[in-house]
Amino acid sequence: MSAPAMYYNVEVVQFWRGQKEYLRPYPLHWVIYIPTGPGIGNMYHIIGNTNTYTMEFRRNQPHVNPDDWRGSFTIGRVAAHKLALFESHLASVPITRHDPRWNSQNWVWDCIRHLRHQRFEISWQFRQCDLQTKMCCLLEDWDFGRI
Template identity: 50%
Template sequence: MLFELEALDIYGLQPYTPPSLLNESSESLVSSEVEAVPLKEYDVKVVQFWRGEKEPLRPYPLHWAIYVETSPGVGNTYQLVGNQKNYAIDIKLNQPLENPKDLRGSYSVGRVSRTELAEMEAILPRVDIIHGIPWWNSQDWVDDALRYLKCWGFSDIVGEMELSRLQDKMCWLLESWPGIENAVEFVGDSPDLACVLWNRRYVTIHQTFWRLQVSWRAQVQEMWGLTGTERR
């Protein structure tokens, strides 16, 4: 065998070195490259769905759900189903979003890793579900669920301040949706319409805000109307 190795060396060839004889620096380089691969993360979104109107420009509270797209066109949906008497959590994994024709916008509220995504299935069923209260609905459950995840250490879920503004953000998504122009102006007058926060402390603030918006728009329209008259 020694003769064969020496003969190879004469012709300028080197004997084959098996992988087990690779130097330690090569091994460490490979392992560091493997460890550097980041964990896959997914966007967590709140999606809302149209539920019709009591009358023109007075929509019922939109249905909210938590949606995590896991692959193009499919994802995990976490939501309430039923009514005030029998609300229950419903989880659908790796399926297309239901009722896409009723979708009225989505808003990103954070990110989760692959490991956290699996944990969500065990944690979200623990979120309290309230029955028999007319103004409590899927929007309240989603808000509570996101706060619950944050408390359980989901660090990339948005913080308290942004969650407190979530309903306003979803309202403006509705307002900007094609065919629903000016709907937001009309939802601050009654506790069972789309954009009134479940917490009664905010109802007066919302009503005042929307009245100011209406007044401001009227003043702008009046100003432009006068300007148009002067031009003619």
């Protein structure tokens, strides 16, 4: 009898990036995060600016700036034996450069759409507007000390 497959949760996590000036915050930085152990996980995100965006994958590491964490939302799960395939699909998601309206939040949403179409276990129970609302509510929960 074979052992049951091990699964990891897949989360969207957001981080505070500061403010341009008082009451004008930068957009929160979104990442795809897979907790792999106590206090560590795999983080997939884009870094840079609109002219230089590139992907960064960090495996089995703690959050880079845990004090900037502003909430996590579980969007699905991935089997441990499919992590390499999961990563190769993330690496295939295009990055848009030279468009000031495009950022890490767009890339994460594009990844979610791609993973769904590749039949990974990413929930179809939310739309982009639902995810944006959920992440905004998490920020408010953080502001009020609820999380």
